Amino acid sequence: MSAGVFEPIVGRYLRLEMLGKPHRLYVEEAGSGIPLLCLHTAGSDARQYRAILNDPEITSRFRVIAFDLPWHGKSSPPEGWQLLPEYRLTAAEYREIVTSVSKAMGLDRPVVMGCSIGGRIVLHLALEHPEEFRAVIGLQSGGHVDPYYDTQWLYRPDVHGEVSAAVVSGLIGPSATEGNRWETLWHYMQGGPGIFKGDLYFYKVDGDIRPRLGEIDTGRCPVYLLTGEYDYSCTPEDTKAAAAAIGQGTEAVIMEGMGHFPMSEDPEGFLAHLRPVLDRIEQS
Amino acid sequence: MIEQLAERANDDALLVHRGRFLDTTFLLGVGDQDWLVRIVDGRVVKIDQGPFVMPRYTFALRASAADWDAFWSAAPRPGFHDLFALIRFRRLAVEGDMHDFMANLFYFKALLAKLRRTA
Numbered sequence: 001m002s003a004g005v006f007e008p009i010v011g012r013y014l015r016l017e018m019l020g021k022p023h024r025l026y027v028e029e030a031g032s033g034i035p036l037l038c039l040h041t042a043g044s045d046a047r048q049y050r051a052i053l054n055d056p057e058i059t060s061r062f063r064v065i066a067f068d069l070p071w072h073g074k075s076s077p078p079e080g081w082q083l084l085p086e087y088r089l090t091a092a093e094y095r096e097i098v099t100s101v102s103k104a105m106g107l108d109r110p111v112v113m114g115c116s117i118g119g120r121i122v123l124h125l126a127l128e129h130p131e132e133f134r135a136v137i138g139l140q141s142g143g144h145v146d147p148y149y150d151t152q153w154l155y156r157p158d159v160h161g162e163v164s165a166a167v168v169s170g171l172i173g174p175s176a177t178e179g180n181r182w183e184t185l186w187h188y189m190q191g192g193p194g195i196f197k198g199d200l201y202f203y204k205v206d207g208d209i210r211p212r213l214g215e216i217d218t219g220r221c222p223v224y225l226l227t228g229e230y231d232y233s234c235t236p237e238d239t240k241a242a243a244a245a246i247g248q249g250t251e252a253v254i255m256e257g258m259g260h261f262p263m264s265e266d267p268e269g270f271l272a273h274l275r276p277v278l279d280r281i282e283q284s
Numbered sequence: 285m286i287e288q289l290a291e292r293a294n295d296d297a298l299l300v301h302r303g304r305f306l307d308t309t310f311l312l313g314v315g316d317q318d319w320l321v322r323i324v325d326g327r328v329v330k331i332d333q334g335p336f337v338m339p340r341y342t343f344a345l346r347a348s349a350a351d352w353d354a355f356w357s358a359a360p361r362p363g364f365h366d367l368f369a370l371i372r373f374r375r376l377a378v379e380g381d382m383h384d385f386m387a388n389l390f391y392f393k394a395l396l397a398k399l400r401r402t403a
């Protein structure tokens with residue numbers, strides 16, 4: 001038996017009041033420096049950011065923080081959750097969650113980086129709260145996604161919840177190792193009943209920000225967009241369209257071989273794209 | 285080529301195990317050519333080539349021959365690499381009672397990928 005090795009990631013539970021109720025959220029962090037707040041995809045949890053939290057070069061200059069949304073991972077749903085017919089995430093709630101966590105942790109104008117639904121909410125945050133964030137990084141970020149399948153299949157008692165993982169499995173690109181591919185899918189298999197579906201309410205219905213992208217002032221809050229080429233949920237074309245609508249020199253970087261979960265499916269490939277973005281934020 | 289599906293699927297013990305509760309017949313439409321695929325306990329037990337008179341099946345997966353060919357290439361390009369990618373871009377139609385398909389989605393994604401040219 002070999003000696004065990006602890007990773008530098010520290011996980012703790014944060015108690016805070018938000019959305020009018022007490023909440024208990026699971027938060028992981030590592031490193032010190034500029035706060036980098038990371039938002040996971042719909043139906044998953046903060047383990048998607050394990051590689052960034054474990055990267056000594058990034059954590060030497062950034063305090064990397066990733067939390068599980070309420071109802072996700074090791075974060076609890078608020079008390080009384082059993083009385084709700086279905087969980088459903090709205091844009092207003094999602095904004096309040098991110099700004100509440102940032103304030104509750106006393107973060108000073110963090111960089112916020114989110115993927116998929118997280119990549120969408122960072123656009124809302126850049127628009128509505130530019131003074132609270134020094135920059136936003138959108139991964140698989142677009143203004144809107146039209147429904148392309150019936151999400152009722154994600155939450156019904158005669159279909160096992162692992163269907164959530166099966167639905168997203170093709171969103172992972174060919175550059176992923178088998179280990180990272182199935183780690184990413186395992187997080188989906190562990191999602192609570194109806195949670196992925198409820199997140200998609202924000203993604204496909206309530207979170208459409210297309211008409212307002214041009215109002216984002218990147219002089220106050222710079223926007224960086226990175227998207228994997230195999231993503232058919234938020235496609236490279238969707239990200240390019242968002243970048244064009246934001247304007248002001250906003251670029252869409254398309255990452256070859258990657259899909260919808262770059263930080264989790266191909267950490268090494270993704271970090272090669274992320275480091276230059278972090279350099280620019282650090283130097284600005 | 286479609287005829288090879290049974291051997292390739294049934295040789296994969298993990299796939300058969302994944303489908304151990306699955307009994308269904310689905311129609312595979314490759315352009316104008318229809319096939320009926322019968323699955324019992326996760327094993328492909330029968331493949332019939334159309335045309336059919338009054339075919340009976342639970343659901344159908346239909347795409348053009350060119351789109352299936354791209355999906356079955358050794359390294360499919362983006363948009364052709366997964367059944368849901370084909371659905372997203374309106375290249376694959378899933379018709380009928382798709383409960384078996386959705387409840388066993390990992391199975392059907394892996395089953396159809398068995399026809400990839402390197403498989």
